[in-house]
Amino acid sequence: MTAPWQFRSLAAALFAVCAGLAAAPGCSGPAPKPENKDEHKDEAKADPKSAPAPGTSPAPGTTPAPSVPPKTTLRDIDPQATAAVGTFLGALIQGNASPDALSGAFLRVVGKPLFFGGDKEKGYSATEAASWLKRTGETVNNFTPSHDQHQIGDVVYVRAALTSRLGNKSGGYSLRLVKEGPGWKVDWFSLASVDPDKITFPPAATPDAIAQGFAVAAFVGTVTADPNVFPAADRAPLVAAALTGELRKKWAEPFPSDAAEGRDYNPGKINTEAVKIGGGTTAITVTRAGEQLEFKVELTKPxxxxxxxxxLVKGAGPTEWLVSEVTEAKG
Structure with a gap:
């Protein structure tokens, strides 16, 4: 078992300090003898090719360089990520949010349908993504600052409240950022219409618990959203993206016309399932079933x-979790 990267860095630093003290006059033993250059004239020079290759162990007696922290480590929020959130939300309300702010993966979620050959090759339409962003922002009056945000490696999770233009009612939003290239990109954005004061989620302190909690909150918030706040046509791709491929097919197997437009689900079918689960919800309580990847979701309806x-099951990314099954609770 290797030592944590922070410990190895500290050990290397302490070694350097001790070595410096040992070399200082009067700090350790008698003064060193003058070097006889002739003693070393026949020694072979260090060969750069003899350095250990990547992935191999260093030579005995050498100190390995500190490793990079794993991408599942909790850390302070990158100020650039915070700025990216503010810029995106501001542009969304003003109606000029750009598809350039979205990650490649999220473009392939909301940038549908696909009608042209070039878009089909890319897997998304920038025009359709821009239209989705504009429609989504039209229902929001204001976003509130987030007090529930976490960074895990190169992923930032944000959940906060909003006021909608539907009678100035309170709701919420879930936003995920990923580091893509030199900057931060929006990798998920969804709206919820249930008042945040009427939503209860279990506390989360570990990277996995935070990522899993976000996945459940984003899914539940989306399926319970009032269509006047989050129109059915615009939430359908997010409901689909929150599910595993198997569950997506079970809920909404696509028609040939859907496949021709780049979808692997039918929007109408998936919205029917969403309404069946979350329609009319006014309050949400989520509890975790022990250490299992199961959450009990209690929805209050009229x-x-x-x-x-x-x-939930693990997705492809290091912090990605997908909904694999939704069943009515027994008892």
């Missing part, structure tokens, strides 16, 4: 309370 179990 007809009473309805509970579901939402299961």
């Amino acid at each position: 007809t009473g309370k309805q509970s579901y179990v939402v299961k």
Whole structure:
């Protein structure tokens, strides 16, 4: 088992300090003898090719360089990420948010349908993505500053409140940023219409718990969103993106016309499932089922309370989690 990178860095620093003290006059033993240059004239010079190759162990007696922290480490929010959030939300309200602010993966989520050959090759339409951004911003009056934000490696999670233009009601949003190239890009953005004061989520302190909590919050917020705040046509791609491929196919197997437009789901079918689960929700309570990747989601509706179990599985990315199953809770 190797020591943590911080410890190895500290050990290397202490070694350097001790070595410096040992070399200082009067600090350790008698003064060194003058060097006899002839003693070393036959020694071979260091060969750069003899350095250990990447992925191999260093030569005995050498100190390895400190490793880079893993991409699943909690850290302070990058100020550039904070600035990117503010810029994106401001542009969204003003109606001029650009597709350039989105990650490649999120462009392929909201940049549909695809009608032209060039767009089909890229997997997204910048024009459709721009239209999605404009429509999404039209329902929002204002975003509030976030007090629930975390950075895990090169991923930032943000959840906060908003006021909608639908009677100035309170709602919320979920936003995820990823480091893509030199800057930060929006990798997820969804709206919720349930008042944040009526939403309860379990606390999360570890990287996995934070990422999993975001996945559940984004999914539940999207399926319970009032269509006047988050129109059905605009939330459909996000509901689809929150699911595993297997569940997406089970809920909304695409028609040939969907596949021709670049979708692997049918928007109408997936919205039907979303309404079936979350329609009319006025309050949300989420609890975690022990250490398992299961969450009990209790939704309060005009007809009473309805509970579901939402299961997650690991996605492709180091901090990505997807909904693999949604079933009604028993008892």
